[in-house]
Amino acid sequence: MKDFIITTDTTTDLPASYVNEHHLGMMSLPYTIENQTYTWEHSLPEKEFYAMMRNGSLPTTSQANPEEAENLFENIIKTQDVDILHIAFSSGLSGTYNSCRLAAMNLAEKYPDNKIIVIDSLCASMGEGLFVHKAVMMKEEGKSIDEIAAWLEENKLHV
Numbered sequence: 001m002k003d004f005i006i007t008t009d010t011t012t013d014l015p016a017s018y019v020n021e022h023h024l025g026m027m028s029l030p031y032t033i034e035n036q037t038y039t040w041e042h043s044l045p046e047k048e049f050y051a052m053m054r055n056g057s058l059p060t061t062s063q064a065n066p067e068e069a070e071n072l073f074e075n076i077i078k079t080q081d082v083d084i085l086h087i088a089f090s091s092g093l094s095g096t097y098n099s100c101r102l103a104a105m106n107l108a109e110k111y112p113d114n115k116i117i118v119i120d121s122l123c124a125s126m127g128e129g130l131f132v133h134k135a136v137m138m139k140e141e142g143k144s145i146d147e148i149a150a151w152l153e154e155n156k157l158h159v
Contacts, residue, residue, distance in 0.1 A: 070106055
């Protein structure tokens with residue numbers, strides 16, 4: 001059985017310490033506030049972000065495009081030669097899931113020995129983060145990528 005990595009996106013609101021501890025791949029969905037764009041790697045301090053919002057600034061977000069998703073997945077495959085289970089931001093709120101699905105389809109031809117499964121979490125924020133956490137716990141219990149993907153698909157309407 002080939003090893004696999006769980007990837008997700010920044011809408012999970014998972015702390016960097018959790019992401020690093022569990023070796024998660026992270027797709028950064030940028031946000032813009034007061035004409036400045038930030039990413040997960042280079043974010044605005046929380047107190048400053050919320051102060052801007054209290055003062056009337058409204059942040060906007062951007063979805064990942066297929067090229068960004070493909071770059072993340074391909075980099076993981078090239079450097080680690082693992083399968084990927086990607087848990088995506090809700091398709092009802094963003095086109096990110098579709099971008100990831102298209103990226104996985106494109107890479108399937110190039111890397112036929114590596115599986116990329118993309119799950120539409122149908123969640124955001126804490127719901128998506130809990131979904132990812134459950135997948136991490138299942139992986140740590142020794143469940144396979146297919147077992148975890150099946151559980152996620154069967155249970156995503158119950159989050």
